[in-house]
Amino acid sequence: MRPPHFCVQWRAGLKMDANKLKVLQEIGYRINPSCETCSHSDLSVDGWGYCGAHEYQHQKHSEESSFLSIHRMGWCTEWEIDKTKLATLGLHAFKEFAEAENAK
Numbered sequence: 001m002r003p004p005h006f007c008v009q010w011r012a013g014l015k016m017d018a019n020k021l022k023v024l025q026e027i028g029y030r031i032n033p034s035c036e037t038c039s040h041s042d043l044s045v046d047g048w049g050y051c052g053a054h055e056y057q058h059q060k061h062s063e064e065s066s067f068l069s070i071h072r073m074g075w076c077t078e079w080e081i082d083k084t085k086l087a088t089l090g091l092h093a094f095k096e097f098a099e100a101e102n103a104k
Contacts, residue, residue: 015093016093016094021093024097029097030097030098031091031094031097031098032075033075033079033081034072034073034074034075034079035049035051035070035071035072035073035074035075035079036072036073036085036089037081037082037085037086037089037098038051038075038079038080038081038082038085039080039081039082039085040052040053040054040078040079040080041070041072041082041085042067043070043072047071047072047073048069048070048071048072049069049070049071049072050067050068050069050070051067051068051069051070051076051078052067053076053078054067054068054076054078055067055068056068086098
């Protein structure tokens with residue numbers, strides 16, 4: 001049986017193993033943008049929610065404009081990083097892989 005991937009000490013903020021970091025960098029590892037870390041999203045705990053950047057004319061129940069329904073794993077070209085949401089993911093040393101992708 002494999003040991004747990006993350007030990008309590010590592011999650012508490014200790015640096016990542018240098019060899020692990022090197023391999024992750026060599027393979028181009030990235031944590032991709034998603035609605036979960038977007039400033040426009042308003043998500044519930046189950047991962048579903050609404051995008052504040054996009055609306056549509058809702059015809060099924062009414063003719064009123066509605067915010068677009070989204071899932072936390074999706075993303076679009078209007079994506080903007082929300083550093084507070086990013087921080088809540090508990091990425092710790094992996095945070096650089098999200099920020100490297102988001103800096104592009």
